[in-house]
Every structure is written in C-alpha cells, then in structure tokens.
Amino acid sequence: METITIKDIARALNLSTSTVSRALRNSYEINTETKKLVMEYAEKMNYRPNPIALSLRDSKSKSIGVIIPEIANNFFSQLINGIESIAYNLGYHVVIFQSHESYEREVANTNYLVSRKVDGLLVSLSSLTTNLHHFEELMEKGLPIVFFDRVPNEIETHKVVADNFFGSYEATEHLIKTGRKRIAHITSPIYLSITTERLAGYKKALEDYGIAFDESYVKYCHHGGKLASENEAAMQELLDMAEPPDAIFPASDRLTTGCLAVLQKNNIRIPDDMAIVGFTNIGVAELLNPPLTAVVQPAMEMGQQAVELLIKLIEHPKKTIEYETKSFRTSLMIRESSTGKVHA
Amino acid sequence: METITIKDIARALNLSTSTVSRALRNSYEINTETKKLVMEYAEKMNYRPNPIALSLRDSKSKSIGVIIPEIANNFFSQLINGIESIAYNLGYHVVIFQSHESYEREVANTNYLVSRKVDGLLVSLSSLTTNLHHFEELMEKGLPIVFFDRVPNEIETHKVVADNFFGSYEATEHLIKTGRKRIAHITSPIYLSITTERLAGYKKALEDYGIAFDESYVKYCHHGGKLASENEAAMQELLDMAEPPDAIFPASDRLTTGCLAVLQKNNIRIPDDMAIVGFTNIGVAELLNPPLTAVVQPAMEMGQQAVELLIKLIEHPKKTIEYETKSFRTSLMIRESSTGKVHA
Missing domain, CATH: 3.40.50.2300 (Response regulator)
Structure with missing residues (x-):
C-alpha cells in the first residue's frame, strides 16, 4: 500500500x-x-x-x-x-x-x-x-x-456525559403522552451518576404530568444487568404486582435487551400490554420485534x-x-x- | 469487601x-x-x-x-x-x-x-x-x-477455530431442505481462512444436493461488512439479478445485520420472499423480526x-x-x- x-x-x-x-x-x-x-x-x-x-x-x-x-x-x-x-x-x-x-x-x-x-x-x-x-x-x-x-x-x-436527565425526561414524557399510567424504571445501582440523573429525569416527568411517583415501580440491578437472573427477578416482581406496569423504561443497553427477553418469554405483547423505551445504543433497534423506541447517546x-x-x-x-x-x-x-x- | x-x-x-x-x-x-x-x-x-x-x-x-x-x-x-x-x-x-x-x-x-x-x-x-x-x-x-x-x-x-466448513454446510443444507433453490452467500475477502472454509462448506452442500454452484450468487465484501455501503451494494446486485436468490447466507456477524437492514429497507418479507441464515453470535437473535436462524460459534x-x-x-x-x-x-x-x- x-x-x-x-x-x-x-x-x-x-x-x-x-x-x-x-x-x-x-x-x-x-x-x-x-x-x-x-x-x-x-x-x-x-x-x-x-x-x-x-x-x-x-x-x-x-x-x-x-x-x-x-x-x-x-x-x-x-x-x-x-x-x-x-x-x-x-x-x-x-x-x-x-x-x-x-x-x-x-x-x-x-x-x-x-x-x-x-x-x-x-x-x-x-x-x-x-x-x-x-x-x-x-x-x-x-x-x-x-x-x-x-x-x-x-x-x-x-x-464527558450524556444529558441523562433530559434523555430520561423525554422518554418518560413520551410514554405518558402515549397514554401510559404506570411506568416502571429498571436501573443500575443508585450510587452511579447515570442512575441518579436518569432517575431524576423520570421523576420530574411524572411530577410535571401529575403522576404520583411510586417507589415500587423502580427496580435497581446491582450488577447493571450483567447478571441475567437479577434482571429477570426485577421484571418478575413488576409483573407479579397487583397493578403491574403498562410501560417499562430500562436505563441501559443490557437492561433493555434483558427486559425484552423476559417480555418475550412471558408472551407479553409489546406495546399493547406493555410499552418499552430503552436507554440504549443497540445497533439493531430497528430490526427488533417490534422495532424499539430508544434514547440514543451520541x-x-x-x-x-x-x-x-x-x-x-x-x-x-x-x-x-x-x-x-x-x-x-x-x-x-x-x-x-x-x-x-x-x-x- | x-x-x-x-x-x-x-x-x-x-x-x-x-x-x-x-x-x-x-x-x-x-x-x-x-x-x-x-x-x-x-x-x-x-x-x-x-x-x-x-x-x-x-x-x-x-x-x-x-x-x-x-x-x-x-x-x-x-x-x-x-x-x-x-x-x-x-x-x-x-x-x-x-x-x-x-x-x-x-x-x-x-x-x-x-x-x-x-x-x-x-x-x-x-x-x-x-x-x-x-x-x-x-x-x-x-x-x-x-x-x-x-x-x-x-x-x-x-x-483455535470453529469448524467453519461444518457450520456452513449445515446452514446451506438446512436452506436446501426447507425448499430454497437459489442460495446466495455474502462473505469476507477470499484470502481469509474463514472465507475459504465457509465457502467450501456452502459449495459442498450444494453439490451433495445436486444444485449447480453459481459464482454470481457469491459476493465478497473486502472490509468484512465494516463498510455498510459495500454490504448494501452486494445485496443490491443480488436483488437486481434476473433470478434473484430466494435465500441469503451471510458469513459473519456484521454482514448478517447489514443484510437484514437491506431486506427490511426494501420491504422484502422474511422468510416468504427471502430466507436468511446468519453466521453470527448476535445476542438478540431471538428478539429480531423475525427471530433469526443462526450458525453460532462457541x-x-x-x-x-x-x-x-x-x-x-x-x-x-x-x-x-x-x-x-x-x-x-x-x-x-x-x-x-x-x-x-x-x-x-
């Protein structure tokens, strides 16, 4: 050459x-x-x-x-x-x-x-x-x-960070505006900066639209989704609630694909029974079933x-x-x- | 700790x-x-x-x-x-x-x-x-x-290698047995070991089932799919053929997602109009639309x-x-x- x-x-x-x-x-x-x-x-x-x-x-x-x-x-x-x-x-x-x-x-x-x-x-x-x-x-x-x-x-x-508050606010607002009432948030450990910022954006959107924040709709995965079992357990707890969520907003790449797998395994129809918006840069978002709404970071x-x-x-x-x-x-x-x- | x-x-x-x-x-x-x-x-x-x-x-x-x-x-x-x-x-x-x-x-x-x-x-x-x-x-x-x-x-x-010949043979055989006649193979440059081995498995399966090998159904992507444009051009050539393929077998991870994106963009129904089997370890194969048949390496x-x-x-x-x-x-x-x- x-x-x-x-x-x-x-x-x-x-x-x-x-x-x-x-x-x-x-x-x-x-x-x-x-x-x-x-x-x-x-x-x-x-x-x-x-x-x-x-x-x-x-x-x-x-x-x-x-x-x-x-x-x-x-x-x-x-x-x-x-x-x-x-x-x-x-x-x-x-x-x-x-x-x-x-x-x-x-x-x-x-x-x-x-x-x-x-x-x-x-x-x-x-x-x-x-x-x-x-x-x-x-x-x-x-x-x-x-x-x-x-x-x-x-x-x-x-x-160098993404505007995590904004990204999370926008995702939650979108779910509220499309008619969702019980939006769950699955996220990483609370002491990570990305967790607190994304959680804050989620809470603020709920507040601005008059939806009471309910701690039982928030699940923390201490290994950030690296352990599939942890992610599955969190999802199962949500699905087993008396009033299960009608939307899920997972806070990271791996948590998003983990949640999708659980929804599929349980034959839960997306978005009819459960809407999902992921905080994820997955390259094949458009090729998923159904195509995935995503908060994408540059x-x-x-x-x-x-x-x-x-x-x-x-x-x-x-x-x-x-x-x-x-x-x-x-x-x-x-x-x-x-x-x-x-x-x- | x-x-x-x-x-x-x-x-x-x-x-x-x-x-x-x-x-x-x-x-x-x-x-x-x-x-x-x-x-x-x-x-x-x-x-x-x-x-x-x-x-x-x-x-x-x-x-x-x-x-x-x-x-x-x-x-x-x-x-x-x-x-x-x-x-x-x-x-x-x-x-x-x-x-x-x-x-x-x-x-x-x-x-x-x-x-x-x-x-x-x-x-x-x-x-x-x-x-x-x-x-x-x-x-x-x-x-x-x-x-x-x-x-x-x-x-x-x-x-340390995968049995690329076997993997490729099995994928091609599967496509033949499910009724496909014109199976295209999109692959990496010919001088890579994985290319020649996978090509050989593909050819042998065609031969064993009495399907003539047709070089025009094989496309080489010199950057291994790293350039989306290269992958798209290869797919377009296949789709523009007088007798376009009824199945695609891409030889790697990135070529597989690239081919899927082209098929979706062209509104080609999978598998009705085109079957696809990827040589890929993609984690979300099951979550794709439709779920993807894949040759998986350990x-x-x-x-x-x-x-x-x-x-x-x-x-x-x-x-x-x-x-x-x-x-x-x-x-x-x-x-x-x-x-x-x-x-x-």
Whole structure:
C-alpha cells in the first residue's frame, strides 16, 4: 500500500510541512480551519502517523488506557471507536480494559496500566465502585484522568456525559403522552451518576404530568444487568404486582435487551400490554420485534470529546485548567415498541 | 469487601497451600481433578490473585495482548470474555487492541504491544492482512503467538477455530431442505481462512444436493461488512439479478445485520420472499423480526482454549511442542427467518 507523508500533504494543500505536522498534532498554534483542512485531507488519503517513531521522539509512552465496564455493550464499543478515531490520528495507542463491573478488577486494571506507564486514563466506573482512592492517588501524582458516562462527583477533572436527565425526561414524557399510567424504571445501582440523573429525569416527568411517583415501580440491578437472573427477578416482581406496569423504561443497553427477553418469554405483547423505551445504543433497534423506541447517546462524539480533553491534559500539563463537564444531548428514536404500528 | 487468600482455600479444601497455589497457576504437577476443585472453589469464593504482585515475583510482564478486527462484534466480545475468564484467574492482564480491519493498524498494534513487553499475543487477522511478516519476525524472536478465528495457513503455531466448513454446510443444507433453490452467500475477502472454509462448506452442500454452484450468487465484501455501503451494494446486485436468490447466507456477524437492514429497507418479507441464515453470535437473535436462524460459534470456549494454549507456550518455552489446531463445532439455531412461524 502507498503511504502518504507529511510532505505530500503539505504539497497538496500548499502549506509548510511544519504547519501540517503541528495541525496533525492538534497544536494550539494552528487555527481551527487549517487543522480541519489538514485532518480531513489526511483522513481522506489514509495518512497514518507512526506511533512508534513518535514515542521514541519524546519521553511519553504515547498510549492511553481506557477502562470500561464491558465491551459487549453497544454504547461502550461505539464510544471506544470515537476515542480511537481521534487518538490514532494524533499518534496515541489506545489500550482497552474491562472491569466487568467489578471494583477489584477496576483497581487491578488501573494499577497495571500505571505500571506500564500510560500517559493518561479514560474511565467509566464499574457499577460496584464506591471507593475512588485508586484514582485519587494517581491524580495527586499527576496522571491525567478524564471520566465519561459513569463519573464520580467527588473527583475534580474533565468529565464527558450524556444529558441523562433530559434523555430520561423525554422518554418518560413520551410514554405518558402515549397514554401510559404506570411506568416502571429498571436501573443500575443508585450510587452511579447515570442512575441518579436518569432517575431524576423520570421523576420530574411524572411530577410535571401529575403522576404520583411510586417507589415500587423502580427496580435497581446491582450488577447493571450483567447478571441475567437479577434482571429477570426485577421484571418478575413488576409483573407479579397487583397493578403491574403498562410501560417499562430500562436505563441501559443490557437492561433493555434483558427486559425484552423476559417480555418475550412471558408472551407479553409489546406495546399493547406493555410499552418499552430503552436507554440504549443497540445497533439493531430497528430490526427488533417490534422495532424499539430508544434514547440514543451520541457515543462516538462523546468518545472523541473525552480523548481530546485527555490529550490536552497530557500535552499541556502546566496549563492552568478550568475543569469542564461536557454534556451531550440524547435523541429519542420513536419506534413501534412504544406506539404500536408507526406509519411512515 | 472480604478478600479470600490461598490459605483460606487450602484450609477449606484440606489441601496444602503450595498445592492450592500450583493448582491456581494451572501447574502440570497437580492433577486435573484437584485443579478443577480448587479453581471452582476459588471462583465461587471470588478469589482473586494479585497480578501486580505476581509480575514482581518473576521477570514476566504477566500480560497478554489481544488483537481483533473489532470489538463491536458479538463473536469477538464473547471470545474476549472467554480469554479474560481464564487469564485473570491465572494472574494475567489482558490488553485489547482493535485492528479495525486495517493491515497498518494491525502492524502498529503489534509493534506497540511488543514494545510494552507483553508475554504473548492472541490474534485474529484483519480482513486486509495478506503480509504476515510482522508476526513471523516476532515468532522467530521467541514471542508466543496463538491465532484464532481468522488464522494464517503459512504460520505454524497453535490455532483455535470453529469448524467453519461444518457450520456452513449445515446452514446451506438446512436452506436446501426447507425448499430454497437459489442460495446466495455474502462473505469476507477470499484470502481469509474463514472465507475459504465457509465457502467450501456452502459449495459442498450444494453439490451433495445436486444444485449447480453459481459464482454470481457469491459476493465478497473486502472490509468484512465494516463498510455498510459495500454490504448494501452486494445485496443490491443480488436483488437486481434476473433470478434473484430466494435465500441469503451471510458469513459473519456484521454482514448478517447489514443484510437484514437491506431486506427490511426494501420491504422484502422474511422468510416468504427471502430466507436468511446468519453466521453470527448476535445476542438478540431471538428478539429480531423475525427471530433469526443462526450458525453460532462457541466463542467463550474458543477464547478459553486459545488463552490456555498461549499460557502453556509462555510458561513452558523450552518444551518440545506439537502445534495443534483446535476446531470447535458450531450449532445451528433454527428460528423463523428460515422456516416461517415455528410452533413450540
């Protein structure tokens, strides 16, 4: 395969090689339009920096560690693709670890990554993490960490999240407006940021539409849906209620597919007997039976934003920083699982 | 959380601590029954070795690099969970990289992993890899590599594969027996092992049932379905034929969901107008519309086998080795997409 060099790009765009080189490194010295021009041309021509050469040139390892609960989850795998799309073009390797929703594994992953000298970490907390000491210690030592999705309130750094309150409010409002009265919410452990934010959006929508909040319609799954049995038990409790729900709003990817499987096994007609709206980035939502109404997060963009913030921290360690929490709007994709047959 | 130690396990099972320790390291000195007993008890009690301590004790990094085409693929994410389930219990870290079906990125990942001193590699080739020099060079230097799924014929080492010929034969036979005459096969580039094996099973089934093989019913997607446009173009060519197929057999996870999306967009009724059987480990096959008939690979077991073979190579470098290719039988899960309404 032909390889294209910085010189080729400079010649084609009529720029100096040093401008191209700095644009590709996302340098602050180059203006946004030029960077965009160079990046897009480089992408089009399949330009690839040589990360090994880059890492020999300076003392950095040119690698970023990513710790996520699990990769078999559409939201996280799309988010990782966002991270990699930026990181690779800036010459960083991305090293991926799963915590499997275990605090111990999260700690082990963190220790390992640090022992291998990564330049920074991107982390989404495991559902069983309540102690943050392993991260706090590293940040005190100067290792940049950016959190995304499941972020800790207690740690000050850049954070990238979806507007979980909004997404959840919009989903609940949609169910109310389509005539549902008893909307259940199946979610992750209460101490996760995503849980409290999504729960708050759900409650606020109920309140705004004059529906009393009933705690018995909310179920917490401590392993975030990783244990099918936990998800099934939660669903069964709801189905066994004197007044079972007429709609389910599961708060994550895995909880959504778990709930769908239980509804199918029990021959519960969707949406006639039970409407469902999932907080999920599942790729085949439209191919499901029935097509699934979903709150979708801009996972790719969230990953890109998270890695950009991290790389800024890595490359400008001495800059005074105002830490930011970047919040991304979700989209509600309305399909038949909440509305019945939709006619185009 | 309470942590359990090797001493606790030894006491509970009435074994010596050194036996427990060696059993947990999967030592050859301990018999299989004892190892099983110890491993199962350790798993039940959530025993976790300390990989950092382990790696300080000897000169190994106690880490394994895994290079796969993409993680947003049910087969690969399940396989990785198999790898991690064994590796973690034996005190190894698993470092995951995506090649994104790119030869250049596969080479960059390999170089990076080696520069970070992993003890061995588990690799499934990218769909664009035809040159194997980057792996051959490392093996000559003594780095153990085990290939899985997409394996190179040219390199001698342990390999773990599904019985792709069998899986493909069985799927094609099923379509023939349910009355299909013109069965199309959409697959990956021809130089991948999985492509030739699956193509051979498809051809043999046609031959055995007296159906002439017609090359125009076979479409190759050079990016393995990663580019939706490529998949759509292949499907469109099939649909535009004077005698379009009455069944589609896509050869991978992503090709399967891609084909389903095209069929839906074109309002083609499944299975009435077109039957479909996918070679896919998609978790929601049963929840699709209609439920999808699928050739399923034992991905978890394949991952476990691959990492066991790799760890043997790492821990017994001087042992004379007969390289093995372990082949796993697939299962055909018959659902409505190939048969119409299935009654329980």
